[in-house]
Structures are given as C-alpha cells and as structure tokens.
Amino acid sequence: MQANIFIQTSDIGHEEWLSYRRLGCGGSDAAAIAGVNPWKSPISVYFEKIGEAPEIEENERMYWGNVLEDVVAKEFAKRTGFKVQRRNAMYQHKEHEFMLANVDRVYIKDGHVAGILECKTTNEYSKDQWEDDKIPNHYYLQVQHYLAVTGFQEAYIAALIGGNKFVYKKINRDEELIEYLIKIEADFWKMVQDKTPPAMDGSSDADNILSYLYPESEPEKEIHLDTLEDKLKDLERIKADIKELDKQKKEIEQTIKNEMEDAEIAHIGERKVTWKTVISNRIDSKKLKKEKPEIYEQYCKESKSRRFQIK
Structure with missing residues (x-):
C-alpha cells in the first residue's frame, strides 16, 4: 500500500471520525462529486465539508449495512479462500492530500496484501444493477477512488442483495477514470477551500440542504437579484x-x-x-x-x- 496513514480509527469515536472525514474527499464523496450518487449531491458534500450540513441520523438501512458488513466479508473469504483483514485507519493520497480513504478491509492473496475489499448490502429492488458483470456506478467510482489513494491495482466488491443473494466481483484499477476523479475532486476541494459552493443541481438533496440552511424567511426583508433576470x-x-x-x-x-x-x-x-x-x-x-x-x-x-x- 502506497498511501499515508492519515489517522488510526480504532480508538476514536464517531464524532471525531466525522471531523476527520471533513478534512478531505472520501470514497463515498467521489460519486456524489461526479454526480452519480443516488442519495447525495455535490452541494450536500460541500456543506458537509464546511461543517454546515445537518447531522445525518443513522436509519435502519445504515444500521443493518454496518451489522452485516462482517457477514459479507466472512462469506467473501469463504468463497474465495482469501484471507480478509480489517484496516482500522483512514488513508491519505501521498500526492493529492485532499483524497482520503476509509476502506472496509483488504484481502491477502499468495501471501501478500493484494487489494481492497468493499462490502455492501442492498435491497431486492437493486438486483438488476448487479446482474452479469454490472456494478452500480456510485460503488464503482467509490472503489476506484480507494485504488487511487492506496495505490493498489485491484479490488473486490462483495454484496448481499435482498438478504438472500450474494455476489462478489473483481475491479481492476482504471487509470483514465482515476485521473478524472483526481481532477474533479481537486476542483471540488478548491471550492471548499475558497468557500465557493457548487451550482444547484435540481436534486432533492439540494432542496433539503436549502431548507436546512434557510428554514424561515425574515419578515419584510427584501433584496434585489437583477443578475438572475x-x-x-x-x-x-x-x-x-x-x-x-x-x-x-x-x-x-x-x-x-x-x-x-x-x-x-x-x-x-x-x-x-x-x-x-x-x-x-x-x-x-x-x-x-x-x-x-x-x-x-x-x-x-x-x-x-x-x-x-x-x-
């Protein structure tokens, strides 16, 4: 692994972990910044990074995703014969310091750490996105971000679908896509540093952010916005x-x-x-x-x- 260890995560609490996440772009942020995350928009990630987004409460989907992560990892090890290890650390790209990675696990093949294992759980309605060689775009970009940060050449993604179907797929490093991710994340991080938010994108996520930031109007307050005519x-x-x-x-x-x-x-x-x-x-x-x-x-x-x- 070529990345620097940004912070050891085994002995820190959730709030402290979130504070470190705000110091760069993580794997789940990559897909949102690229505009392919079904749950999050670039504007939402921006306000998270500057510390002005609403706190996300853990829901049932998130809870069971965390609980079943270990089950997915063990099943992957059983089916492949690879040894799987947790990595309780947040990693940082050696050159592009704004790129961070909090990988689930790594797997050992032929006696050495060969790549990243990303574990997912999803519902039955998402099964079409996993058919044949398909991998949901937002997960694929997340893994390529991790490969960019860590320097690994390969990864596996394993998923439990609908509680009764298990799949695992190999993902090879895609240098062209990684270069694209580095560019858009660098541009995004400059917006964060300059406190210049990205453009509104029409998503419900952007609606939610606006409602959170500006929940009430100030009575009788008027402004002129002629530039938006x-x-x-x-x-x-x-x-x-x-x-x-x-x-x-x-x-x-x-x-x-x-x-x-x-x-x-x-x-x-x-x-x-x-x-x-x-x-x-x-x-x-x-x-x-x-x-x-x-x-x-x-x-x-x-x-x-x-x-x-x-x-």
Whole structure:
C-alpha cells in the first residue's frame, strides 16, 4: 500500500471520525462529486465539508449495512479462500492530500496484501444493477477512488442483495477514470477551500440542504437579484413547456382510458397497461375539526415551510 496513514480509527469515536472525514474527499464523496450518487449531491458534500450540513441520523438501512458488513466479508473469504483483514485507519493520497480513504478491509492473496475489499448490502429492488458483470456506478467510482489513494491495482466488491443473494466481483484499477476523479475532486476541494459552493443541481438533496440552511424567511426583508433576470425568464419558459407537456400526457392517458372502458388490463404491443380500482381511507379533517374540535386539536401537528412564488 502506497498511501499515508492519515489517522488510526480504532480508538476514536464517531464524532471525531466525522471531523476527520471533513478534512478531505472520501470514497463515498467521489460519486456524489461526479454526480452519480443516488442519495447525495455535490452541494450536500460541500456543506458537509464546511461543517454546515445537518447531522445525518443513522436509519435502519445504515444500521443493518454496518451489522452485516462482517457477514459479507466472512462469506467473501469463504468463497474465495482469501484471507480478509480489517484496516482500522483512514488513508491519505501521498500526492493529492485532499483524497482520503476509509476502506472496509483488504484481502491477502499468495501471501501478500493484494487489494481492497468493499462490502455492501442492498435491497431486492437493486438486483438488476448487479446482474452479469454490472456494478452500480456510485460503488464503482467509490472503489476506484480507494485504488487511487492506496495505490493498489485491484479490488473486490462483495454484496448481499435482498438478504438472500450474494455476489462478489473483481475491479481492476482504471487509470483514465482515476485521473478524472483526481481532477474533479481537486476542483471540488478548491471550492471548499475558497468557500465557493457548487451550482444547484435540481436534486432533492439540494432542496433539503436549502431548507436546512434557510428554514424561515425574515419578515419584510427584501433584496434585489437583477443578475438572475435571465434565469427567471428561463424558469417561466420551462414551466410553460411543462404545462403543455402535462396537457399532452393527460390527453394520451385519457385516450387509452376511453378505449379501455371498464377493462382493468390492456395489452399494447409488448407493454401492459392497468387501470385498477383502488380503495383508500382518508380522514376528513374538515369534518373532524367541526364535529370533534378537541380531538382535532390534540392530533393536529403544525408544519412549517417556505412557499416559493413568482408574481
């Protein structure tokens, strides 16, 4: 392994580990910076690095991912015959110091440490992303980032899918992709150092960050943003286009429904269209408030958000 040890992680707490993560770009950050992480955007990573992002609470998916990591590693060792070792350290690229790596494990082949083992758990709905030789793009970039930092020529990624399917796949070092990652991470890290956030990208993650940073408006406060006049015109044009496309969408749906009449299923070429009866129960809040105001007040929960309008 060619990387420097940035910090030993065996004796530090979670909060301290997070503070070290903010000092550079890690493997899970790489895919977000490249725009292929399904859960995180570049803007979110930026605010994490400058210490202004909301704290992420561990959810069930994250919890079981951590619990089952050791199970995945042991199964990989069993199926390959390789010895697997934990590496309780965060590594740093020898040349590009902003690149960090907190690898799950390494594996030993022919008597020496041969590469990185990355362990994943995922749900049944993701199985198509693992078929044949496929590896989800965000995981592939994560592993290439680790190869860049550590200097290894190969890695394996092992995954437990839906709790009942195990796969493992070899990933070879891709120098062209690594050069690309180094460039975009260097550009991103300069933004962090200069406190210049990346552009908004339309993701729900960016929405969440904005809601966290600016949860309430200051009453009567006004500003002028004349430099965004062209952006506003673009927005109005796009909204008009969406309205027209939505009208066309509804016309086509109505045409199909009219032909289906009372049929629940229609076959159109190789596709199947369903128009099913769905029964749902909802609370009539207006009636409840009128007839049982004390119960309504007891269970009514106030929510607060900011409404964006153009006049």
